[in-house]
Amino acid sequence: MSSEMQMLSAAEIVSLQRRVMPEFSDRIILRYNILRHVSHAQPIGRRALAQSLGESERHVRREENVLRTAGLLVVGPDGIRLSEDGEDILRDLAEYVGLLVGAQRLADLLQHEFDLERAIVITGNSDEDEAVKKEMARVGACVLRDMISDGDVVAVCGGTTMAELAAQTVPASGKRNVVVVPARGSLGEDVEKQADTVAALMAKKLGGVYRILNLPDDLGHELAASVAEEPRTKEVLDTIRQSRIVVHGVGTAVEMARRRNMSPSEIEEIASLGAVGEAFGFYFDRDGEVVYITSSLGLRVSDLSAVETVMCVGGGSSKGQALAAVLRNGFSHIVVTDEGAAREALGKTVDDA
Amino acid sequence: MSSEMQMLSAAEIVSLQRRVMPEFSDRIILRYNILRHVSHAQPIGRRALAQSLGESERHVRREENVLRTAGLLVVGPDGIRLSEDGEDILRDLAEYVGLLVGAQRLADLLQHEFDLERAIVITGNSDEDEAVKKEMARVGACVLRDMISDGDVVAVCGGTTMAELAAQTVPASGKRNVVVVPARGSLGEDVEKQADTVAALMAKKLGGVYRILNLPDDLGHELAASVAEEPRTKEVLDTIRQSRIVVHGVGTAVEMARRRNMSPSEIEEIASLGAVGEAFGFYFDRDGEVVYITSSLGLRVSDLSAVETVMCVGGGSSKGQALAAVLRNGFSHIVVTDEGAAREALGKTVDDA
DNA sequence: ATCTCGCTGGACATTTTTTGTCCCGCATAG
DNA sequence: CTATGCGGGACAAAAAATGTCCAGCGAGAT
Numbered sequence: 034m035s036s037e038m039q040m041l042s043a044a045e046i047v048s049l050q051r052r053v054m055p056e057f058s059d060r061i062i063l064r065y066n067i068l069r070h071v072s073h074a075q076p077i078g079r080r081a082l083a084q085s086l087g088e089s090e091r092h093v094r095r096e097e098n099v100l101r102t103a104g105l106l107v108v109g110p111d112g113i114r115l116s117e118d119g120e121d122i123l124r125d126l127a128e129y130v131g132l133l134v135g136a137q138r139l140a141d142l143l144q145h146e147f148d149l150e151r152a153i154v155i156t157g158n159s160d161e162d163e164a165v166k167k168e169m170a171r172v173g174a175c176v177l178r179d180m181i182s183d184g185d186v187v188a189v190c191g192g193t194t195m196a197e198l199a200a201q202t203v204p205a206s207g208k209r210n211v212v213v214v215p216a217r218g219s220l221g222e223d224v225e226k227q228a229d230t231v232a233a234l235m236a237k238k239l240g241g242v243y244r245i246l247n248l249p250d251d252l253g254h255e256l257a258a259s260v261a262e263e264p265r266t267k268e269v270l271d272t273i274r275q276s277r278i279v280v281h282g283v284g285t286a287v288e289m290a291r292r293r294n295m296s297p298s299e300i301e302e303i304a305s306l307g308a309v310g311e312a313f314g315f316y317f318d319r320d321g322e323v324v325y326i327t328s329s330l331g332l333r334v335s336d337l338s339a340v341e342t343v344m345c346v347g348g349g350s351s352k353g354q355a356l357a358a359v360l361r362n363g364f365s366h367i368v369v370t371d372e373g374a375a376r377e378a379l380g381k382t383v384d385d386a
Numbered sequence: 387m388s389s390e391m392q393m394l395s396a397a398e399i400v401s402l403q404r405r406v407m408p409e410f411s412d413r414i415i416l417r418y419n420i421l422r423h424v425s426h427a428q429p430i431g432r433r434a435l436a437q438s439l440g441e442s443e444r445h446v447r448r449e450e451n452v453l454r455t456a457g458l459l460v461v462g463p464d465g466i467r468l469s470e471d472g473e474d475i476l477r478d479l480a481e482y483v484g485l486l487v488g489a490q491r492l493a494d495l496l497q498h499e500f501d502l503e504r505a506i507v508i509t510g511n512s513d514e515d516e517a518v519k520k521e522m523a524r525v526g527a528c529v530l531r532d533m534i535s536d537g538d539v540v541a542v543c544g545g546t547t548m549a550e551l552a553a554q555t556v557p558a559s560g561k562r563n564v565v566v567v568p569a570r571g572s573l574g575e576d577v578e579k580q581a582d583t584v585a586a587l588m589a590k591k592l593g594g595v596y597r598i599l600n601l602p603d604d605l606g607h608e609l610a611a612s613v614a615e616e617p618r619t620k621e622v623l624d625t626i627r628q629s630r631i632v633v634h635g636v637g638t639a640v641e642m643a644r645r646r647n648m649s650p651s652e653i654e655e656i657a658s659l660g661a662v663g664e665a666f667g668f669y670f671d672r673d674g675e676v677v678y679i680t681s682s683l684g685l686r687v688s689d690l691s692a693v694e695t696v697m698c699v700g701g702g703s704s705k706g707q708a709l710a711a712v713l714r715n716g717f718s719h720i721v722v723t724d725e726g727a728a729r730e731a732l733g734k735t736v737d738d739a
Numbered sequence: 740a741t742c743t744c745g746c747t748g749g750a751c752a753t754t755t756t757t758t759g760t761c762c763c764g765c766a767t768a769g
Numbered sequence: 770c771t772a773t774g775c776g777g778g779a780c781a782a783a784a785a786a787t788g789t790c791c792a793g794c795g796a797g798a799t
Binding site: 740741742743744745746747748749750751752753754755756757758759760761762763764765766767768769 | 770771772773774775776777778779780781782783784785786787788789790791792793794795796797798799
């Protein structure tokens with residue numbers, strides 16, 4: 034009997050589970066979220082964990098007891114940690130939960146909708162759970178590490194997500210022939226989020242070297258032009274333009290304008306132009322058209338057509354529309370995002386999944 | 387990152403589920419059992435279903451509500467039936483639950499322990515749920531149908547399980563060149579369980595023809611010998627000995643002795659000889675040795691070495707030891723049994739699964 | 740036609756489980 | 770030393786589950 038020999042696929046198992054035990058999904062997702070959160074924040078107390086997850090302490094306690102009994106968590110006076118088994122199964126569990134929530138399907142839809150080479154969707158919503166953002170950064174760092182070839186120049190942007198990506202980069206054991214450079218000048222006053230800092234940290238971890246610009250991104254057009262003629266700056270900018278790989282984040286237009294200290298009238302102008310998302314100092318409307326340009330050092334959107342691989346990393350449902358706007362332009366090849374942003378980027382119709 | 391690309395297998399999914407959600411397995415199994423039972427007995431009322439499953443009515447009601455909401459059951463004034471979706475997923479669900487309870491592992495262990503070509507373990511225990519027995523018979527009938535080649539002679543035994551197997555045989559649409567014969571004479575007074583009846587019903591469903599012995603199995607040695615010389619009987623016996631496939635059940639030694647109306651002293655003798663299981667009128671001890679032989683028409687154990695495929699179908703934890711004794715002799719190639727019998731046959735050490 | 744039986748769905752009292760909340764003792768950091 | 774965060778214990782209140790009963794309906798038998 035050939036049908037008796039048919040083996041179920043993972044997707045079929047998950048489909049059966051959802052059909053026969055509808056109350057299963059929410060519970061396993063919560064348990065996965067707990068494990069993931071502990072993984073990124075261990076040791077962590079039960080109360081802090083509950084707060085981060087937006088769950089009651091009592092609920093977390095209940096789940097924690099199950100996971101402890103299962104040998105996946107260990108609990109000490111300083112808080113909760115993953116056991117060795119817990120560490121071991123977290124990756125597999127992520128994939129399983131991704132199947133349950135349909136993350137792979139979202140990734141496929143994103144890939145198709147925005148004509149990407151590759152899309153990865155992390156389970157959860159960065160707006161709601163910091164651990165989702167960390168996991169997204171970790172996966173992004175992983176993808177990046179695997180892409181790098183000998184002799185590459187990698188340009189990276191600044192920002193919160195990019196800083197997290199650098200932090201999540203696993204230190205390599207040896208030297209590597211790679212140069213990491215900032216894609217743009219610096220913006221804002223938070224040192225750790227600057228493109229220069231991100232490039233340096235990442236280069237160190239990858240076992241390569243780095244170059245920095247050491248200049249702000251908002252110099253104004255004329256000043257930026259003359260600074261670009263400085264020999265050392267010119268050399269770094271030339272290197273930046275040799276980049277084979279570029280990694281960038283994404284911001285909501287209004288938020289980025291604020292962060293750049295634009296005037297209220299400028300912010301209003303950007304909004305009236307339909308700007309939704311921002312990358313590289315360029316503002317994109319919902320159709321992916323550039324509607325506003327700020328002066329910027331380093332790479333601009335027109336340079337990206339000569340770049341072999343552009344990877345966009347960003348998530349959170351609040352950034353979903355911004356992500357869609359940026360991706361719609363078409364310069365990104367790879368996106369690493371999360372479920373929250375993916376659902377927003379794909380619009381409400383995906384809720385029928 | 388190669389590990390990000392690794393796809394989870396069904397077995398891995400199930401293992402994760404058991405690890406992370408240990409309390410959900412029993413509930414999934416119960417829901418599967420309900421669906422399976424309804425499938426074999428529909429339409430069935432909630433109270434009858436509860437009694438058959440050994441569950442409280444309230445519990446069945448709770449699960450039924452979930453399954454109805456999921457669109458797997460439909461409920462009418464005459465009772466509960468499977469919906470079309472329910473019918474569709476039952477086979478896949480059986481496989482999933484088999485993974486969950488480790489039925490495949492039991493099958494592998496059986497196959498290895500008793501040096502079988504193939505072992506199939508049905509989820510559940512026939513002693514506790516009639517639907518398990520029906521499912522085992524259905525699968526056995528399916529395996530048999532797939533094994534039959536053009537021109538085959540198939541010999542079948544009598545008994546409850548065999549009668550059920552004949553009943554579960556799906557009627558073929560056309561004619562088939564196959565002869566179905568009784569492996570032995572008739573035993574007991576229940577017409578539907580006689581080998582003759584089983585052979586006739588099965589032949590009809592398979593689209594083949596049948597021969598019958600029309601003689602009791604307990605004739606005594608001398609009378610059996612002279613009857614075997616009758617031309618028509620001799621002809622049928624010759625055909626029986628041409629069998630390429632033999633299907634038999636298994637009984638506990640004491641129970642079979644009682645069913646054969648043996649005297650208390652004979653029954654005591656059989657027990658003192660260490661007899662545990664019975665097949666073809668032969669009694670086997672726990673090492674698979676024949677310790678007692680009854681007079682019998684038709685096939686005997688020594689004939690089986692010339693038979694290409696011998697399939698044993700039987701289950702229920704109460705028959706576990708008997709199954710092990712029969713299989714230990716080594717004449718069966720295939721076994722279709724259930725979890726209850728498999729665990730018993732393999733002994734207590736399998737509880738560590 | 741009526742009667743009987745099996746059925747579902749409603750209902751409610753009781754039991755069990757879950758949840759929310761508080762707090763004590765311990766360990767650690769400053 | 771004090772302050773703070775931690776886990777584990779505890780208990781009242783709320784929610785859910787369970788056990789049990791039953792009315793009304795429909796189908797089959799008489």
